[in-house]
Amino acid sequence: MRRNNGCSIRLSRRSEKRGERGLPDITWRSALRWARAQLELAGISRPGMEAEYLARPGIGAPPVALLNAERTPSVCLWRRYVEVIQRRAAREPIAYIRGETEFYSLVFYVNPDVLIPRPETETLVDAVRDRANSMPPGPVLELGAGSGAVSVALAVHIPDRPFVLTDISGAVLQVARINAGRHGVKDRMSFAVGDLYGPVTGSCFAAVVSNPPYVRSADLAGLPPEIRQCEPISALDGGADGLKFLRRIARAAPRHLRRGGVLALETGAGQARRVAEFCRDFVGEDVQILHDLAGHERVVVSRYE
Numbered sequence: 001m002r003r004n005n006g007c008s009i010r011l012s013r014r015s016e017k018r019g020e021r022g023l024p025d026i027t028w029r030s031a032l033r034w035a036r037a038q039l040e041l042a043g044i045s046r047p048g049m050e051a052e053y054l055a056r057p058g059i060g061a062p063p064v065a066l067l068n069a070e071r072t073p074s075v076c077l078w079r080r081y082v083e084v085i086q087r088r089a090a091r092e093p094i095a096y097i098r099g100e101t102e103f104y105s106l107v108f109y110v111n112p113d114v115l116i117p118r119p120e121t122e123t124l125v126d127a128v129r130d131r132a133n134s135m136p137p138g139p140v141l142e143l144g145a146g147s148g149a150v151s152v153a154l155a156v157h158i159p160d161r162p163f164v165l166t167d168i169s170g171a172v173l174q175v176a177r178i179n180a181g182r183h184g185v186k187d188r189m190s191f192a193v194g195d196l197y198g199p200v201t202g203s204c205f206a207a208v209v210s211n212p213p214y215v216r217s218a219d220l221a222g223l224p225p226e227i228r229q230c231e232p233i234s235a236l237d238g239g240a241d242g243l244k245f246l247r248r249i250a251r252a253a254p255r256h257l258r259r260g261g262v263l264a265l266e267t268g269a270g271q272a273r274r275v276a277e278f279c280r281d282f283v284g285e286d287v288q289i290l291h292d293l294a295g296h297e298r299v300v301v302s303r304y305e
Contacts, residue, residue: 028055028065028073035085042089050094054084059100059107091225104153108179113171115235117149120266120292121211123299125153127264127290128209131301132158136258138206139164143196143249146235148176148189150209155185161206164190166199168234196245197252204258211266212245214238242268243275250278250302257283257304264301272297 026034032051039047055065065073065081073081087097095101095116100109103117104125110116128140140158142151145165155163163185167173173191180186192199215236220228227236238244246265253263263283267275272289279287279302286305292298 026072027070029069031055031073031078031081032065032069035081038085038089042091044088050088051085054088054094054097055081059098059102091229093226093230096230103149106149106153106156106183108147108149108152109175109182110147111175112230113169113232114147114175115231117147120294120296120298121150122153123290123292124209124211124264124266125150125157127299127301128154128207128262129157131207131262132161134260135206135262136260138204138258138261139190140207140209141200141203141205141256142166143208143210144168144212144235144245145176145191146172146211148173148179150211151176151189152179152183152185154209155180155188156183162188162190164192164200164203164205166192166194166196168193168195196248197256200256204256205261206258207262207264208249208253208256209264210245210249212238212249214242214246214266214268214271216240216242238268242271243278246271246275247278250275250282253279253283253302254304259304261304262301263304264299266299267297269296272300275300276302 032055035051036047039050044050052063052066056063084097088094093116095110096112100107101116104122108117139162140154141164143166145151145167148165151163151165165173165176170193173193177186177191180189213236215238217237217240220233220237246267249265257263263279265275276287276289279300283302284305286303288301289297290299290301
């Protein structure tokens with residue numbers, strides 16, 4: 001009998017003889033109970049739901065483990081399941097464990113080099129997509145593109161626009177390239193390594209879009225362990241007031257926007273009105289604050305006139 005945090009897994013004699021090659025004498029039902037106990041002890045808030053989700057072979061796939069609850073998993077599936085549950089119990093984000101996440105109804109490849117796209121960032125995509133027909137001709141620039149989720153989602157829905165993606169990390173832009181290729185929009189995308197506008201000096205765009213780091217440096221230690229321990233801090237740390245990058249982007253935007261071009265910025269809690277002031281000062285009086293699905297002020301959009 002092997003015990004794991006109060007949950008026992010019985011091995012058959014045949015399995016014991018086979019050692020590490022052995023197969024636990026359990027069903028998927030008992031495997032799910034074991035997994036739920038592991039996650040609950042690790043402080044995961046929805047252990048049962050996550051135990052079931054991690055038993056699926058991929059995003060959108062049917063819950064094979066639940067459909068075959070009384071069957072014994074194969075050695076390969078059992079080993080994989082134990083591994084992913086242990087990783088999740090160590091508070092590694094599910095998206096990194098699976099190597100993919102869903103955003104704007106599209107599936108994106110992610111790894112620890114990039115921030116995991118969040119549902120609230122879909123408001124940023126909506127902001128640019130809704131204004132696409134009124135923007136001047138020309139490409140869209142995304143600053144700090146990360147996984148490329150924002151630009152790829154926009155490119156899928158705005159088929160007549162080229163996109164330029166910048167990021168300070170070449171490894172990060174490689175993830176964006178993979179996602180652009182996965183969704184068939186790579187031929188309309190250019191990738192440039194550098195800090196914010198640095199790689200595109202002298203160029204002007206129909207829109208500038210960014211979800212920059214906006215967490216106050218002092219607040220980083222209070223983030224959940226999944227974020228604090230696993231996601232890239234450089235994609236989160238917005239300086240002392242959280243506005244370091246938002247301020248820089250807004251100030252330089254007029255040098256990189258065509259007349260009538262759009263600046264769209266994602267902001268953190270309590271920041272939108274301050275960022276709107278930056279945009280009025282540097283870009284123009286036509287400024288809007290958009291709310292995400294949770295009702296929070298999330299995106300500031302301004303038009304350069």
